[in-house]
Every structure is written in C-alpha cells, then in structure tokens.
Amino acid sequence: MFEVEFALNIYTNPKKDIKPLMYRLKLTIWCSLLLVSSWANAALEIEISGGGAQQVPIAIVPFAQGDVQENIANIIGADLRRSGMFRVLETGGIVSRPTDVTQIKYAEWAALQAQAIAVGRIEVLPGNRLKVSFKLADVLKQNQLVGMEYNIAPNQLRLTAHKIADVIYEKLTGEIGNAASRIAYINKAKGHYALQVADADGENPQTVVYSGEPIISPSWSPDGTKIAYVSFEKKKPIIYIQSLMTGQRIVLANFKGNNSAPSWSPDGNKLAIVLTYAANSQVYTINADGTALKLLTKSNAIDTEPTWSPDAKWIYFSSDRGGSPQIYKVSALGGEAQRVTFEGNYNLSPHFSPDGKLLAMIRNDGGKFRVALQDLTSGQVQLLSEGAQDESPSFAPNGRMILYATRIGVRGTLAAVSSDGRVKQRLSESGGDVREPTWGPLLN
C-alpha cells in the first residue's frame, strides 16, 4: 500500500516572520479604534472670523392709514436707510399687508431675506387727533420685539414717524437713533442770509433769522430751545442768543473788535467765545446772560474755535501759536494749554462726539480741506471726507454720523459721513448756497 503523506513546508523560520504581521494587525486595530472613538465623541467646532453683512435687512410694511396723506412707512424707511445701518427692502412684491403682529406670515417675509418687519396703522380720533400704533417683529424668531402707540396732533405726524424709526433703530442696533432731531444751517440766496432750522432729514425748513449781512457760527443750546449765532448786521461780528420758540433775542457779546465762535457748555449755563478787543483773537468764557466775562487763553497767536468737552472739564480750541494751526485743550477753569493734534501740519475746527471719545476736525491736506477724525483714546486719526472745501463738522446725537459742509462748484451743500467712514451721503439740495451746519439734540 502506498502511504499518502503530506509533505508541506511553509516557511523556514517561523518565529521571525510572525512579529511584523502581529504588529501590523495591532496597528490597524488601534487606528480603527481611534478613528471610531474620535468620530463618536467630539462635536465639530467651526470658527468664524469677520462678517460679510453690514446692514440689517428690514421690511417696513405700508401702514393702514386711511385718508392720512403723509406716508409714514416711507418716512420711517428713509430714516433707517439714511442711518446706513439698515437695508430697507422693497415690499411691493408681497401682497399681504399685515398691520399687526398676528397678521404676519413670517415665511413670506423670510423668503424676502428680511430679518425684521415693522407694521402699523393710523386711526383718526375724535377731536381731530391721530392714534399711531406700530409693532416691530423678528422674522427669524417669529416673535414681537417692541410695539408703541402715540396719540398726536396731525402736524406731529412726521415727528412721530421719526420717533418710530428711532425705536426700531435702537431695538436692533442697541444704540439711540438720530431721526427725531433737527439741524440748523445758513442758507445764502439772492444776496441775503437766512439762518434755518430743519428736521434731520432736511424737511420742514424754517427761517429763524433773515439778514442782508452775513450770519455765521450757529450753535444749539444743549436743551435745543435756543440758538447762538454771529451776525454782521452792524458791520461787525456780534453774538446773539435767540429763543426758537419766541423769536426773542439778546446780545450776548458786542465788545470792541470781533465777537464770535460761540460754544455752549454742556449744562447750558455758559458759553465759550472769541473776542479780539485786547488785540488778537483769544478765548473767553461768559455766562449765558452776558455776565462774568473771563479770559481763558493767553497767547500772541490766534486762538479760536473753542468747544466744550461733553464732561465739561476741557475746552478744546484751534491755535497757530506753534506756527501753523493745530488743536489744543485748556482746563475749563483756566491754565496751561496742551497740544492735542500731532498728525498733519494744519488742523482746525474741533468738534466732540457726544460720548467724548472722538474729535472731528478739518485738516488742510495738501491744500484740500477735509474732515478728519481723531480717536482720543488711541490717538489714531483717519480722513473721512474728500474735500476740497469741507468745513463745520458736527456729530449726530448718537455719534455715528458726522454732518458737514462741502462745495459743488461754487455752491455750498451739506453732506454726512459715518464715523467709521463707511457710509457717505449728500443731503438733497433744494437750491441755495448752504453752509455752517450744526446738528441739534434729540426731540422728545
């Protein structure tokens, strides 16, 4: 019988080869375990730096307002648009016209890319009054953010629209709005000068003073009831303070020589002014009733354009005591002046932001007069406007916009720029040669 046997030789050196095999197996197992474990435990973390959006997209639905002529939704939308912080969406394509939060179909407004929506109505009340009610809602969270009601006389409708715009602005940005405020400026036409006060949107201008001689340097009292200004009606600059309500005015200062550049203290009791009766232009303080004149600066140079810091501690002014004009500050109680501006060789016209942190000014930048902004904390300066004949920078009540005078050809016009330089606007021109704008306080 044949024996059938196996003859099988697999490997020559069994012990050596088994190690790498085991090693590899182990490695594979561990790696798989590791992967599995990492997949199972941590939530994915994503870091997002910066942001691509600059405005809040909002829909202002036309109010139900019956026969009331003034389109309130348009005024609100224009205010928000002008602030630069909102993208006011066209609502024409949406059919529904909710007037209350309960009527809002959020999906269709979300489809419009809106993040917020304002709705409202105007009802006529007995005694020829109006009830204006509005609501603001979050389109994404689908809830009401704020609602207000106003009982007003018909001629207050525009002001109410501005107040609503400010409520919306504040709710969504966390800052106060500017819409319910006024501006003052000088309008030169046909050889005459008119000091005018208008709404912040330029509407509703009213003439406060009308003269055949120049008027310059209007300045709002902090409570918004009076305006100080410089008039040449007596063939020399004299400072007047006039009540807007009554039209009554007093002569604040008529000393020999120039009387000019009035600037109110934050509490409204004093003004800083510039007189030349001793010789060159120097800064003084004086009570609002014309008493207690006190010299503040002492130099052989030009010291002018005083402005109070919002905390009432300092008076900033321009001076060419160093050769060319720069901005200095002196304690409101008097003392040594200290230089404030070190960038550029020609800086004038200091104006504070309401929070006291920013200083707007005019810089002569190679022959072009441009609006510049200095951060008083960091010292950084940036140029905000193009020039070439920009003047009279004035902050809005919330400090975000700066109003100033510029020129198109030979005609003066008003413009605005945001404090970060992002938003630039030209105010609508209704003819005339407009200069010396100043932004008044918020209206209640």
Added chain:
Amino acid sequence: MNKIMLNKKLLGSLMLALVLTACKSAPMAEKPAAVEDRTAATQSAPKLPANGADTSAIKEVVINSNNSNSALKDPSNILSKRNIYFDFDSDAVKAEFRPLIEAHAKYLLAHADAKVSLQGNADERGTREYNLALGQRRSVAVKKSLNLLGVQDKQIETVSYGKEKATVGCTNDACYKLNRRVDIAYESD
C-alpha cells in the same frame, strides 16, 4: 455844443449837491473851507451886460471840492483808496502801502472826530472762524501802523469779515490775493 456843456455843468452841480446832502451828520471840520478867488468872484454880483440887464441868467455856483468829505471820496485823492493787500498767510504791511497809510493817518490826526473801522478779510480757503481771526490779524497790523504815526485807538476799530466777502471759486492766486486785504471804512461813509 454849448447846450451839452451847459448840461454837463448842471449835472455836475446837481451831483455835487446830492453828494453834499447825502452826507450824514459828519462832523464838518470847523476850519473854514479855503476859498479861492474864483468862488469869491462867482459870489459877487454878476456883471451886467453893456446893452442892458438880463435877469433870467442862471448863476453858477462852483464849490471848491477840496473839503474834508470829498477828499475821502475824491478818486484823485489817495484817501479814496481804502484797500491794503497782503501776501498769503501773512499780516505784514507791505512797503507799497505806506503812503496810503500815512495819508489816512494824517487825515485822522487832522479830524479828531473821524473814526475808522479797519475791516480785515481773508481768501476763502479754510474755516470761517479761523479766517475771521486771520482777517483780524491784518486789520490789527494796519492799526499798529496807524498807531506808530500817532493815531489813537479811540479813533480806530479793528474788525474782520473773514472770508464772508471773499470771491468764491478762485482757482489761482491772482484771484485769491484780492481777498487778502484790509478795508478802511470811515464812520462817515
């Protein structure tokens, strides 16, 4: 021809008369006007023509224009020049204007009741208040020149219009420089 010349004379007299009446309560100098023979001659009785008296003839009265008020307005008189011009960003009174200043100083010293307002001006570049101050510097410079010539401050006020009267839209210095000036304005103007 004669008629035209007559008209011119009439017109001239009328104008003169108007000027005189238009003058405000300017303190007239007490010094009597220097009267030339001509005037005396004209004020004497008219010569009657040989062939008989013509009483319808118009008496011409010629007044000597060399009096205090007309001196200030007389175009041929340096006193009618009222503008002093300055260089850019400067308040130095240039030599070429010295005669002018001297003339006005002389006038003021001669007329103690005369008062001047020195109105400084600046070109349109820069802010209004700073230009007000610049203009003021120039008017003060002129005042000092007058002081040096003996004129007292009580006869002088220095003010400034800054750039309020400046030409707008200048593109070259020929235009700008016209705005860098002091205007001498008399109270009686």
Added chain:
Amino acid sequence: MLRQREKTVSWQAGALSIGVHGVLIAILLVSVNWKTKQVATIAEVELWDSLPTLAAPPPPPEPVVVVKEAQKPQPVVKQEPLPKVEEAPVKEPVVDIALEKKLKALEQKKSDDKLKLEESKKLAMLKQEMLKDDQLEKEKLLKDQKQKQQSDAIKRLAQAMLNEDNAAGAAQANAAKSAASAGIIDEFQTKIRNKIRSNVNKSLCGSGNPELKFEIGLQPTGQLNGGPKLIKSSGIAACDSAVERAIMASDPLPLPQDKTLFDQFRNLKLTFRPNDPS
C-alpha cells in the same frame, strides 16, 4: 467558414480545459507521494545443493524515513494501573467439622473470591480493553487533533498571510477612505463657515474684539434643530442678536451627500470673532 461563425470564445474554452488539467496534475503531484516504501519481504526461497555455511543474514530493510512535523506536546495518557489481585493463601484442609465448615466457608469464600477475582479479572480485562479502546480513541483523537492542528496551523498561516495582505490593503483602504471623508468634512465645514459668515453683521459688534460661542443642532436636511444656543456672550446684546440672526438666516446649512458623515455635523460648536479680519 463555419468555424469563423462560431463563437470566438472557443479559445477560452481551450484554455480552461488546459487549466483544469493542470490543476489536476498539480493536485496529484502535491498530494500524492510517488515514493514507494520498501516493505520487508517475508520469505525468500532459495534452492540449495548443500547446507550452506551460515551466511550473514540479509540486512534488515532500511526503515522508511518518515519526516514528521515538529512534535506537538502529547497529552500524557495515564494508564490506569491494573487492579492488584491478591490471591488468598491456600491452606491445607484439616478434617474438622468446624474446620470443615470453616473450610467450606473458606472454600466458598475462595470460590467467591475466585469468582470475584475472575470477575474482577474480567472487569480488569474489560477495563483494559476499554482503556485500550479509549487509548486508541484518544490516540485517534490525538492524531486527528494533531492533524487538525496541522491543517489549522496551515490554514491560519495561510489566512495570516492573506490577512497581512488584506490588513495592509484594508488599512490602506481605510486610511484612504477616512482621508477622503476628512476631506469632505473639511469642505463642508468651510461651506458652513462661509455661509454663516456672509450673514454676520459685524457693525453691531462695537469696536473691540468680542468673541461669541453658539451651539446648534442640525437635521440631516441641514435645517436647524431648534434655535441656536448662546454659550458665550459677546457682552453686547445687539451683537449677540446679530450673530444669532446670522445663524438662523443661514438655515438650511450645506451638508455632504454622504449621509454616513452626518454624525459629524449633528451638533456643531460655532465660535465667532466678528471684528477679526476675515
């Protein structure tokens, strides 16, 4: 002509045939030991004339060398010792009734014992047989075991070699697969980041360097599962709201097609630094 119309796979059939033949031959070569074992002859008949002188006996046949694999430790089989049988001493019979009785008893006993002995002998034999059988079985088992072990070892080895290849391949495949997945995850992480960032309104976040953290849950569709949860505030309410709106306005978020990767995106932690340069 006809051939041409036939299927052209005919050559493949031929190849298959050759292959199968080859395999068969291989099996035969491999499995069959063609060496023959010389078995010792039983008898050899020789015709003699005379008594031969003592010739050297024929050399014993060479034993066949059988190469065996390494001996695996054999289980030790304990052999049960045979039960010892003690024979009772035979005593001379003494005539004595009592004695006879005793003798008889004894004899009885003896025979009983003999029987017992026989029985026990039988038992022992049986046991031995059984044991032998057991042994045989065990041996057989052992042998089987051994063989099985051998073949198992072979199999294992073969498998191990295969695994090694596979593992390497699988590890590579896994690595490739996880790399591809990681790539896709990165890609959609970026897409999500970009979409949300495009909606972040940083103008509401002041001028400092605020940081915010949100947690969100997603459904496989990319839609938000509930609202974003603020974990860390920027310190500015309007900024928090703006970023929350940015997240909600980005709904639905882009997710990969491969739903097996969804687990990665089910819960996301978002960290915002709106005033950092993007």
